[in-house]
Amino acid sequence: MALDQSFVGRTYPPTDPYEVGREKIREFAEAIGDPNPAYTDTDAAKALGHPDVIAPPTFVFAITFKAAGLVIEDPQLGLDYSRVVHGDQKFAYTRPVRSGDRLAVTSTIEAIKTMAGNDIIDIRGEVHDETGAHVVTAFTKLVARRTEEA
Amino acid sequence: MTAKISYDDVEVGTELPAQTFPVNRATLVRYAGASGDFNPIHWNEKFAKEVGLPDVIAHGMFTMAEAIRVVTDWAGDPGAVAEYGVRFTKPVIVPNDDQGALIEVSAKVAAKLDDDARTVRVDLTAMSAGQKVLGMSRAVVRLA
Numbered sequence: 001m002a003l004d005q006s007f008v009g010r011t012y013p014p015t016d017p018y019e020v021g022r023e024k025i026r027e028f029a030e031a032i033g034d035p036n037p038a039y040t041d042t043d044a045a046k047a048l049g050h051p052d053v054i055a056p057p058t059f060v061f062a063i064t065f066k067a068a069g070l071v072i073e074d075p076q077l078g079l080d081y082s083r084v085v086h087g088d089q090k091f092a093y094t095r096p097v098r099s100g101d102r103l104a105v106t107s108t109i110e111a112i113k114t115m116a117g118n119d120i121i122d123i124r125g126e127v128h129d130e131t132g133a134h135v136v137t138a139f140t141k142l143v144a145r146r147t148e149e150a
Numbered sequence: 151m152t153a154k155i156s157y158d159d160v161e162v163g164t165e166l167p168a169q170t171f172p173v174n175r176a177t178l179v180r181y182a183g184a185s186g187d188f189n190p191i192h193w194n195e196k197f198a199k200e201v202g203l204p205d206v207i208a209h210g211m212f213t214m215a216e217a218i219r220v221v222t223d224w225a226g227d228p229g230a231v232a233e234y235g236v237r238f239t240k241p242v243i244v245p246n247d248d249q250g251a252l253i254e255v256s257a258k259v260a261a262k263l264d265d266d267a268r269t270v271r272v273d274l275t276a277m278s279a280g281q282k283v284l285g286m287s288r289a290v291v292r293l294a
Contacts, residue, residue, distance in 0.1 A: 031184035032215040033171065038228055048152045048227045057222070057231050058215040062186050086210050088286070090235030096228060139235070 064125035064138035067105035088141035117146030154226030157268035174250030207241035
């Protein structure tokens with residue numbers, strides 16, 4: 001079933017702040033097997049000009065995807081999440097996410113398309129820190145695969 | 151940002167050191183925990199097969215996280231990455247054996263974008279079992 005085009009441009013309220021912890025960054029860096037000291041060693045991060053340890057580039061997805069749940073689970077939109085696969089992902093950074101950040105995400109539906117019976121939805125998640133400054137924008141394309149006809 | 155590579159030292163076509171990243175079932179369980187993505191297609195073979203997959207597959211975001219390491223290791227400062235995007239074209243299939251799967255990543259400088267901002271576009275290629283697993287995989291990197 002095609003999704004309602006009138007949802008394009010809809011912006012959802014900002015999420016409650018997510019506080020980025022240094023041990024969560026360490027856990028994520030270890031899970032991807034990345035020993036870069038900028039993720040775990042404050043002095044190494046400072047030597048690169050960062051005020052504290054920074055997170056790997058894709059770390060923020062866990063935060064923006066949770067925020068996108070407002071869209072995905074919007075009963076009025078009616079996306080069938082059981083059929084959803086991740087199509088594309090992009091990040092545009094003003095600065096890296098770092099320990100101590102309190103990040104709020106504002107999600108907007110950028111586009112809705114139907115191709116070959118698949119619903120395709122583009123969600124933009126703007127991530128701001130506690131001062132209101134922009135940190136990163138996440139662009140997430142989700143594809144809800146066509147329901148198989150009996 | 152303090153990238154260790156100078157904008158002046160790279161040309162279109164400059165290759166970044168390629169890397170191969172192993173992934174097995176334990177890697178996926180660990181990534182699920184760290185990322186909060188507990189979709190059973192990434193750890194439950196029975197479930198994966200029921201939804202039509204050949205076997206358990208890696209999280210697309212795990213593959214995305216591995217691929218950019220070629221860029222962050224090269225640039226020195228992960229904060230030098232200004233943009234990064236991928237398309238998930240094929241899954242990385244992770245069999246339940248000692249070996250698991252390999253993600254082979256290569257990258258090269260595709261364009262010098264801005265002489266003042268000292269940004270370059272790096273195009274990445276990520277392969278697993280002979281299949282291209284990421285498409286349109288590009289990063290914009292601020293160099294020194």
